[in-house]
Amino acid sequence: MEINIPPVKSITVFKTNKIVNVLTRPELIEAEILPVKGAGDGTRSFRFKGHSILILVTRNISLIKKYEYVLLKGNDAEDTTEGLAGYVWIKHPLLKESYLQKHTPEYVVKSWENGFFYKRDVEGDPGLRSPQIGALHALDAHWCVSEREAIVVLPTGTGKTETMLSATISNKIKKLLVVVPGDALRGQLSGKFSTLGILPKFGIVSEECENPIVGIMKHGFASESDIDEFFAKVNVVVATMHVIAACKPEIRYHIGQQVTHLFIDEAHHTPAETWKKFKDQLGHCRIVQFTATPFRNDGKRLDGKIVFNFPLRLAQDQGYFKPIKFLPVSEYDRNLADEKIAELAVSTLLEDLNDGFDHILMVRVNSIERAEDIIKHYMKYPKLDPVVVHSQIKPESRLKELIREVVAKKHRVIICVDMLGEGFDLPELKIAAFHDTKKSLAITLQLAGRFTRVRSDLGDAKFIANVAEPEVTEDLENLYFRDSDWNQLLPDMSFNLNLEQEDFRAFLEGFNGFPDKFPIQAIKHPLSTVIYKGKNKTWKPALYKRGLNKEATYEHLYSDYNQPEEILVIIVGIKSYVKWAKVEDFTSVNFDVIVCHFDKKSQLLFIHASNTNSYYEKLAEAIFPESSLLKGEDMFRVFSGVNRLRLHNLGLREPMGRARSYIMRVGSDIGTTLKQADIKSATKSNIFGAGFVSGQRYNIGCSANGRIWSMRSNNIPVWIKWCKIVAAKVVDESIDPSEVLRGTLIPVERLTFPESKVFSIEWPDFIYRELIGSAELRFANNEVYPLWDCDLVIVSYSKQELHFNLETPGGNHLIKLILFADGDVFKYRFECPTSIKMEGADESILSEFFFKHPPLVYFTDGSFMEGNLFTEIVQVNPRFSVANIISLDWSKTNIRKESQTYSKEPLSIQFAMIEMLKAEKKYEVIIDDDDKGEVADIVAFSVDKVNKTLNVDLFHCKFSIDGKVGSRIDNFYAVCSQAQKSIKWMENTDLMFRQLLRRNDKRLKVKKVDRFEHGDVDVLDILRRRAKKELKLKMNIFIVQPGFSVRKYDEKGDISSLLAALESYLKETWDAPLKVYGNVL
DSSP: OEEEEOOOEEEEEETTEEEEEEOSOOEEEEOOOEEOTTTOTTOEEEEETTEEEEEESSOOHHHHHHOSEEEEEOTTOOOSSSOOTTEEEEEOGGGSHHHHHHSOHHHHHHHTTTOBOOOBOBTTBOOBOHHHHHHHHHHHHHHHHOOSOEEEEOOTTSOHHHHHHHHHHHTTOSSEEEEESSHHHHHHHHHHHHHTTTTTTTTSBOTTOOOOOEEEEOSOOSSHHHHHHHHHTOSEEEEEHHHHHHSOHHHHHHHHHHOSEEEEESGGGOOHHHHHHHHTTOTTSEEEEEESSSBOTTSOBOSSEEEEEOOHHHHHHTTOSOOEEEEEEOOSSHHHHHHHHHHHHHHHHHHHHHTTOOOEEEEEOSSHHHHHHHHHHHTTOGGGOOEEEETTOSSHHHHHHHHHHHHTTOOSEEEEESOSOTTOOOTTEEEEEESSOOOSHHHHHHHHHHHOOOOTTSOOEEEEEESSSOOOOGGGGGGSSTTOOHHHHHHHHHHHHHHHHHHHHHHHHTOOOSOTTSOGGGOOEEEEEEEEEESOSOOOGGGGGGGSOTTSOEEEEEEEEETTTTEEEEEEEEEEEOTTOOOTTOEEEEEEEEEEEEETTTTEEEEEESSTTSSHHHHHHHHSTTEEEOOGGGGGGGGTTOEEEEEEEEEEEOTTSOEEEEEGGGSSHHHHHHHHTTSTTOEEEEEEEEEEETTEEEEEEEETTSOEEEEEEEOHHHHHHHHHHHHHHHTOTTSOTTTTTTTOBOEEEOSSOOSSOEEEEEOOHHIIIIITTTOEEEOTTOOEEEGGGOEEEEEEEOSSEEEEEEEETTEEEEEEEEEEEETTEEEEEEEOOTTOEEESSSOEEHHHHHHHSOOEEEETTSOEEETTEEEOOOOOOOOOOGGGEEEEOOTTSOTTOOOOTTTTOTTSHHHHHHHHHHHHOOOSEEEEOOSTTOSOSEEEEEEETTTTEEEEEEEEEOOOSSSOOBOOGGGTHHHHHHHHHHGGGGGGHHHHHHHHHHHHHHHHHHHSOOSEEESOHHHHHHHHHHHHHTOEEEEEEEEEEEEEESTTOOTTSHHHHHHHHHHHHHHHHHOOOEEEEEEOO
């Protein structure tokens, strides 16, 4: 009969760690197992190579003494007559101390000489896969020319572990430390290293190659002598980063001195600081990071050079992955979504089981609380024995027992919280139900690899998720779509992100002189610069030291020059004494970064310094001789093209040199100051403001002494692009710096409302940018409404009071804004029902929230107020061109009936307008969004293929107040207000799409009628994704008022002024044009 003889293994406990020495390899032989006469108790023996082998079920001292070779049944042994799986050698000549003393790590490494073969995998004769051979040769090539840490990117399932084993043997690595993210992977890798995995079986290593002696480091060391003794006994040590990080610094340092090579497995898990601290101890060591994705889970780049990157697409084409089938659920109600995901997941599992596939369903959630809530949906299927698995299960023995049960397939549904990842090998996991989606591509790629491993008796992987509201990063959105093909998308997304990483690494390749503790890629400084103009076409970065402060005490000085990109980076550490004591022993070191870039084309030198009070002039003299600083009035050209500019800082210098700075938000000071700027004796010193450029928010600041800055921070490549943009304005002679601030918005405090008519009130701007998707209003009866379902509407106003309604699905609530004087100080307050609370940011009652963040009150001339701060619009075009007015025949429409409602009333204005839009045949989607919380009454989408633009046309319909056609301005106040509010969706366009989809889902459930007049949910979702990836989104605003007579329109009248103010606002903020539909009568 065939007998599989287990390997001879020596396991030594060293303090709290283990050393595993596998001395032989399993062997399959022909032999006859016979009972041992008189022994009983299942004791047997067989002959092998002339020796009698004793097989014991229980220890028998007397028999053990008689035999040289003894196998004892272990706890996990198979209880069969022939099987020896789980039996261990307790007596063998190789286990004698005399042999083990000769079997040293040095002896093992010597056995590897000429013992590795680059045997390629071919059909019928397995060997190394092409990505493994490629990675090994890439490492060899890298180590021929560089000691820099290397990154090897191998998609999950392509054989990363065997690549590590092969690199160890082929390079005869003397002392290797393998760092893994968790205990499971530590156990898996230590087992692989101690046996060399499949390398011996496939003939990749010779029979003479000894297995590495492996140290399993479960705990830290108490002393350096313990480290010396432990590492002297092993070839390979496997440890988790947690164990390494928990060691004292001196212990960690001593560990680093023992090893020649360091392998980081699943490197994307490595925490930045932990890894950096340990890496600093390994200056002499060759480091390789193995990963399926060359970017960490925290979004930061891995340090090192990518020496090999095997594309996911090739891994898929070469058959290392099973296909993935994506099964979508579409549900906006989260509770219902969980239920539907569970139903689809279970039905998919049962179908696979019925088809003969031994599959298991993994349910992914992001917290223990969610797991405990989700399990109720799966407990409906008791035969599948659902179980929750997470790291907090106590005692630990129970957790281990659960994992054993999972491996034994006792549970067909596993609800998992951040467990069973790397190192957990269960190929039967083929179905994944995402109740909480993975939020990064790195993690998703890893997870996908767990479910797509190839085995002939298993089916394809299936992923289930809710496509209605996937809470994922932008790079993952395309995965969570109804018809998503993960087999196509994952490789493409992986390739694109890898390409992005490699582009940045290519930029970094130009730097090579910086110490590891100051990585160039970690520098993200504020966007600020000074600019020097010279006649020379070259600069002299090597002379930078001549430009540094010779009087400063430099404790540290580092520099690096990237010649291809013409970038010089300097970091200085300056010792300074504390100001609060005259004691020389009390000092600190302050680090400053200086970044210089020379643009050959414009012959401009840009310098950024974190210490803005020094470095510039002397440094420029040293590295760019005969140059001059750009400064003075020309610097204010940077404000050219900024619409709706609002100043946050303004400094003026008067003739005698006095300077005064004002902050806009403290009151009317900045308004007063700007008026003084018109006096010829005063000059501008420094200005910072914010506004709009090309339909996007923008902020910029500059000073007459030459500095330009923004509130943004970014890496060096982005800083260079920004510098070139602002410099182009500064040197543009066609821009008149004295004119760029004309039309600046100047707030002043008022005690009364202006004479212009109030026509609109809106939530403060930041609500639309930051809170519109999360903020809620809570009322006394505990009713809660999302902010996007609540509106502010003017009721009435007088000189010092403005009344407005907070309109909610549950009713209206009156709020008052009151202006008053406290002595000479102008103040304001809000009177609201005290029971209303704003939730979502800092929870506060509504009156307090409004006091901190006043709503915006707009007037018919375009001016506006925030609290008691009034901003007058001084450059509004007072005429609205008749060319922007469209005449229509509304004779078959009831112009007093605005909405078609869900019953689609054919005589309504909205119905008539929708029919006209359908007839144009240019729109891909037309939506009836009428009702509280609307984006607009009608929202229509069309694609401009030539300009790659998604046009979002918002139509605001309004009935005629008296049912007549004429020139009543009050037919326009409400609809102009709605039109102006709707443009705020440009602050968060993705949220606009989600609002449309959510409102459609809500109406469909309540009224059984959807909101789509043309197109459907799928088409809209495609457009949403395209707007994020390839199409520029542009809004166009339309007012529909059949009670407005185009024939009677007067371009000099009040209606024209109102529309002109609105047009100016829409155009100058979000670059949205305005058109009006009127009546031909």
